[in-house]
Amino acid sequence: MTFTPPEHIPKQPVFDLLALTGSSKGSPSPPSLRDAPYQCPVNRGSLAIALALRHIGLSGRKEVLVPAYHCGAMIEPILAEGGIPIFYRIRADTTVDLEDMARRRTPATRVVLVPHFFGFLQPLQAVRAWCDAHDLILIEDCAHAFFGETEGCPVGTQGDYAIGSTWKFFPLNEGGCLVSFRHPLNTIKTRAPSLSEELKAVVNTLEYASTYGRLGSFNALFKNIFHLKDWLVQRLRSEPPSLAPPHKSGDAPTPEDFVPAPFHSGFDPKRTTLSGSLWARWVTEKSSLSFIVEKRRENYQTLLEASVNLPGCHPLFPHLPEGIVPHVFPLVMDQPLAVFGKLKFAGVPIIRFGEFLWDKMEKGTCPISEDYSRRIFQFPCHQSLQKHELNWMIQVLSAVLTGSGSLPSHPDQHAP
Numbered sequence: 291m292t293f294t295p296p297e298h299i300p301k302q303p304v305f306d307l308l309a310l311t312g313s314s315k316g317s318p319s320p321p322s323l324r325d326a327p328y329q330c331p332v333n334r335g336s337l338a339i340a341l342a343l344r345h346i347g348l349s350g351r352k353e354v355l356v357p358a359y360h361c362g363a364m365i366e367p368i369l370a371e372g373g374i375p376i377f378y379r380i381r382a383d384t385t386v387d388l389e390d391m392a393r394r395r396t397p398a399t400r401v402v403l404v405p406h407f408f409g410f411l412q413p414l415q416a417v418r419a420w421c422d423a424h425d426l427i428l429i430e431d432c433a434h435a436f437f438g439e440t441e442g443c444p445v446g447t448q449g450d451y452a453i454g455s456t457w458k459f460f461p462l463n464e465g466g467c468l469v470s471f472r473h474p475l476n477t478i479k480t481r482a483p484s485l486s487e488e489l490k491a492v493v494n495t496l497e498y499a500s501t502y503g504r505l506g507s508f509n510a511l512f513k514n515i516f517h518l519k520d521w522l523v524q525r526l527r528s529e530p531p532s533l534a535p536p537h538k539s540g541d542a543p544t545p546e547d548f549v550p551a552p553f554h555s556g557f558d559p560k561r562t563t564l565s566g567s568l569w570a571r572w573v574t575e576k577s578s579l580s581f582i583v584e585k586r587r588e589n590y591q592t593l594l595e596a597s598v599n600l601p602g603c604h605p606l607f608p609h610l611p612e613g614i615v616p617h618v619f620p621l622v623m624d625q626p627l628a629v630f631g632k633l634k635f636a637g638v639p640i641i642r643f644g645e646f647l648w649d650k651m652e653k654g655t656c657p658i659s660e661d662y663s664r665r666i667f668q669f670p671c672h673q674s675l676q677k678h679e680l681n682w683m684i685q686v687l688s689a690v691l692t693g694s695g696s697l698p699s700h701p702d703q704h705a706p
């Protein structure tokens with residue numbers, strides 16, 4: 291039986307009116323994937339990878355160079371499109387190890403996939419030139435980097451294709467995009483979501499918002515509606531009532547009771563040609579980009595300053611350069627196993643990109659990736675975090691890492 295404690299603060303952006311009318315609406319928009327002249331909205335970033343591979347056509351040369359530091363959502367679409375993932379090394383700063391990549395190229399290599407890990411754009415001019423020299427297609431994986439620029443290159447402009455994961459940056463529960471600054475995408479045929487898929491997109495967003503009390507005076511009403519909906523769904527599927535946490539009779543659950551839910555990448559090949567919902571498109575279009583950018587940078591900076599003096603960890607990126615819009619705050623832990631359950635149990639949302647590396651990747655392919663897979667935890671720094679939520683997360687991190695004092699109470703009790 292799995293027991294995943296509730297997350298006391300939201301892991302991803304939450305819908306509220308501020309998201310659409312954000313205070314910096316007048317400021318100039320930063321570079322983003324929205325600037326690409328060729329756009330194909332889809333349901334998820336992993337589906338955008340699959341669509342790009344389909345557009346390229348992997349007949350004959352089927353090998354796709356992918357980083358040894360990866361998640362299932364990057365590998366599954368390659369396999370689904372008949373590709374063969376070949377893993378290359380990354381450097382400690384997460385940039386491509388181009389010498390290693392060159393060693394792994396064979397006559398069957400066709401595509402190179404390069405992510406901008408955690409939103410920190412890596413310079414791609416050298417990789418671009420190498421791809422041109424060897425007739426390779428470059429997919430810029432911008433799942434963590436919807437915005438930004440580095441060394442004068444706006445996000446997405448170096449790849450033949452760029453893929454994005456809109457739900458990581460906008461208050462949505464789904465949404466991705468395949469875009470290109472270089473090739474028209476109009477030969478890609480997608481199907482529009484059905485009415486029930488459209489409705490689901492709206493309902494899921496509102497349900498997540500009501501969980502975190504972001505619907506103002508409508509919150510109580512929506513909470514009741516969603517309770518009723520869950521009850522009905524359970525009855526219709528004749529599911530047993532939700533599982534109580536497993537613990538010794540009479541005792542309160544402890545961090546040792548924490549059993550992570552089974553991993554699921556979210557990739558569903560049946561949805562490859564499913565176009566993005568109208569709701570996702572509307573929210574992406576109406577959101578204030580400068581609000582998202584400024585808030586994420588501000589929250590990252592707060593987490594950076596708070597983590598400097600914490601024992602047992604160090605930030606992967608101790609400096610936030612101009613032009614970078616982080617997806618998350620990645621922290622390298624000295625003793626990941628000792629703190630993971632405690633943080634989760636306290637209700638802190640932790641994202642573990644690359645926690646499960648592809649099991650067919652040979653051990654020792656990239657020691658840095660294997661180390662990061664175990665030791666890097668990512669904490670949210672998105673625009674919807676409220677000040678008291680951010681402070682609460684910092685207090686829990688500090689209490690767990692220093693081992694001192696009791697854990698702070700639920701963040702709602704610190705709300706202004």
Ligand SMILES: Cc1ncc(COP(=O)(O)O)c(C=O)c1O
Nearest residue numbers: 334335336363405431433455466
């Ligand atoms: C680097 C990277 N690329 C692609 C994806 C797939 O994006 P999505 O979750 O929208 O399918 C992910 C998912 O987390 C990712 O981390």
